[in-house]
Structures are given as structure tokens and as C-alpha cells.
Amino acid sequence: MNTVVTSLLTQPREVERLVAGQPTSDGAGVKLNRVLTQNLQRRLDPFLMLDAFGTDNPDDYIAGFPDHPHRGFETITYMLNGRMRHRDSAGHEGLISDGGVQWMTAGRGVIHSETPEQNEGRMAGFQLWLNLPAKDKMREPWYRDIASSEVPEFEQGGAKVRVIAGASHGVAGAVQREHTEPLYLDVRLAPGARFEQPLPLEFNAFVYVYEGALKYDGGCLQPAGRMAILANAPGSDGVRLQAGDAPAKALLIAGRPLGEPIAQYGPFVMNTEAELVQAVRDFQAGRLA
Template identity: 85%
Template sequence: MSTVATSLLNQPREVERLVAGQPTSDGAGVKLNRVLTNQLQRRLDPFLMLDHFGTDNPDDYIAGFPDHPHRGFETITYMLNGRMRHRDSAGNEGLISDGGVQWMTTGRGVIHSETPEQNEGRMAGFQLWLNLPGKAKMCEPWYRDITAPEVPEFEHNGVKVRVIAGASHGVAGAVQRDATEPLYLDLHFAPGARFEQLLPPEFNAFAYVYEGGLKFESGCLVPTGRMAILANTPGSDGVRLQAGEQPTRALLIAGKPLGEPIAQYGPFVMNTEAELVQAVRDFQSGRFA
């Protein structure tokens, strides 16, 4: 773990609005908070969904996510606590545990399951959906397990930074994507610590606080369980985040918008309604991997 110098911003972004998310359940009744919903997909292009799950009650997670299909996007599961087994129709299998990441490109179609490998204790983490460009939606499925030690980390003025995707202060993340250039950081703040990240002004970006709280120079406070959508201010060069008076943990996520039509039917995300109809037909005909 190394220490890097502070990056200086000329015009940091401010908060456009705060989002609380919607309590819901998915899979076989797993309880979660859907932070990035369908209504925000165009505003936060290329990101389609962000779910936050976290509970000490096994009844909230034990049934997991039985076999279900996907086509046309990528899923990124980041496990804070617990153990989850992945199996899919392309022959991939893996186990993610504390601090690990599962990155899956569903491409032309895959059927997979996610099953908890624990009967007690805490299960917590996130699942992010990242869109694929139209030309890549029918690519071959791809899968990678990234263990906690494989996620690059560095220290930045009282902030531990885990770089899941993209790059921060010269440290490359575990995964890179050319089309959407996603940045996915997990930030662990000491009380009052400040973190700055350069961002192209056209990138859509948000911060989600899952412990403690963040504050912005405008006076905006972002408490636990809230997502701050960051304004795309012309001429802005990045974001400055500062923890409040308690230790804080937050995700900073940003990406290059695709600017393409979004047509979604549950686990299928394509560009047109006709492509959705074909996806359903292909799934029903057993043509997924």
C-alpha cells in the first residue's frame, strides 16, 4: 500500500440531487435496497442498476438467487461480508467472499445462479449493472472472480481507496473497459478526511454512502443510505468528497455515457423492442450459453 499526493481540482462537481433508493426483494426473496432504479438509467448512463444488500438475518438472504437469465450488459457484484457461490450455463463457477468482486459480461446470453454459502452471520455487498454498447451486446459471455487481495489499494490522506475498475491517482483498477471507461472506487474515510478524483465533465457520476456521511463545500450533507448524483457542470474537472465527524465508507462510480437507446425487459437489456422479443425467444428456445 502506497501513499500518493493530493490531486488539485479547479472546479469540483456539486450534488445535483440525493436519492434514497427503494426497499425491494429479488431472486428467491433476498431483501435489498435498489439505489439506482430504471427511472435513473438515462441520467446515469451507462449504469443500469445498483442494489445494496446487507443484513445479519439469514432469512433475508439464505434462498439466494436461483437460475435466471441475462443478456446485453455486465453485472459487477462486490461482496463486503459473506460468501456467495456463482454457477452459470457457460461452465463458470466461483466463490466471492469478503472484499472480493465477481465481474460477468452476459453478452448474448447466460443463465446463472448466486447461492449463499453460509447459514448465519452477515451478508452485505452491492450489485451494479453496467450497460454494453449495441455492437457488443451479442458478444460471448465472460466471467472473472477477483479476490480481495487482487483489488488494488492505496492510501490518500486518510482515505483507503480500493480500485475495482478504472484508475485513480495513477493506480489501475482490477478491470478496464474501453467503451464505458467505468470508474468504481470503494473509499474508506477517516473522520474529516478528504478525497479528490479527476473526472471528465461528460462522465455521469454518483457517490453512495453506506457508512457514516459525506459533506460538500456547498453545504450538502449525504447521510448513510443515500446516493448523491453529481452535476455534469461544464468545465468541471472532478469531484471532492469529505467525510463528516465519523469514519465513512462510500462508493464513487462514474462512466462514459453510451448515448444509445435502452430497451429493457427484466433481465434483458437491448437497444430495441425487436431485440428484446428475440432475446425472450432465444431464452425460451434454449439458445443461451
């Protein structure tokens, strides 16, 4: 039975296309699904990458991500299950566990490691890369560990929503950003339940289903493991998510595009090739934080 919710939208966004992602490994062999890949960075500006990982096999995650550099963007790690220890060259250290988030601003540069603090059980979660505006790419590194209890939540008409960033239905998220204004929601729907989120037309937005399936106006069915890129059609005022006959869980992510050049070389994301060359030189010379 569908849960009745008063509609907030007059013209929900349609699904432009579904993306399956690419199975790959990173770090010292951690298996993951790279959903938002480099060829989608322009389309989904200001977002650069989304990795999803989830396994009960310790061999798939135990080696973790040894020391590696970053410059020019932010990383947001959201753990569904498991424990991950973070250390970086700026002296920061923290542990995130079930339902927790680490938000790291690499800025001018940082070397960090991400190491599982378990050798059995399930490890599952996501890492999202969020671009920085040109004026902030060389800012001081910053990070914050956010425990699960610190992530604001609300319930509405069969939907339970965790607000990691931005704001939804009057609930402010754990993190706010001025220029990219990211919205990062974990939406969990009971069978047949519906959730609506207003979105500015200029925002780029996508949905990643990690359990169950979602239905959209127009008949599109989005199964687990797929990302739906939402169209920026004239007149669209938000997104409507609806579960089918089974529960569904999904990430809804949106943000204001920067509209700036993107130059990437591995863990460095700048605006020009010259800045990338300098980033590599700084790393080789030990000048990252």
C-alpha cells in the same frame, strides 16, 4: 481535525440530488435496497442498476438467486461481507467472499445462479449493472472472480481507496473497459479526511454512502443509504468527498455514457423492442449459453 490534502480540482462537482432508493426483494426473496432504478438509466448512462444489500438475518438472504437469465450487459458483484457461489450455463463457477468481486459479461446470453454459502452471519455488498455498447451485446459471455487480495488499494491523506475498475491517482483497477471506461472506487475516509478524484466532464457519476456521512462543497450532507447524483456542470473537473466527525465509507462510480437507445425487459437489456422479443424467444427456446 481535517486531514490536509493538496487540491487537484478547481471546480468540484456539486450534488444534483440525493436518492434514497427503494426497498425491495429479488431472486427467491433476498431483501435489498434498489438505489439506481430504471427511471435513472438515461441520467446515469452507462449504468443500469445498483442494488445494495446488508443484513445479519439469514432469512433475508439465505434463498439467494436461483437460475435466471441475462443478456446485453455486465454485472459487477462486490461483497463486503459473506460468501456467494456463482454458477452459470457457460460452465463458469466461482466463490466470492469478503472484499471480493465477480465481474460477469452476459453478452449474448447466460443463465446463472447466485447462492449464499453460509447460513448465519452478515451478508452485505452491492450489485451494479453496466450496459454494453450495441456492437458488444451479442458477444460471448465472460466472467472473472477477483479475490480481495487482487483489488488494488492505496492510501492518501486519511483515505483508503480500493480500485475495482478504472484508475485513480496512478493506480490501475482490477478491470478496464474500453467504451464505457467505468471508474469504480470504494473510498474509506477517516474522520475529517478528504479525497479528490478528477473526472472528465462528459462522464456521468454518482456516490453511494454505505457507512457514516459525507460533506460536499456547498453544504450538502449525504447520509448512509443515499446516492448522490453528481452534476455535469460546465467547468467541473472532478469530485471532492469529505468525512465529518466520524469515519465514512462510500462507492464512487463514474463512466462514459454510450448515448444509445435502452430497451429493457427484466434481465434483458438491448437497444430495440425487436431485440427484446428475440431475447425472450431465445430464452424460451433454450438458446442462451
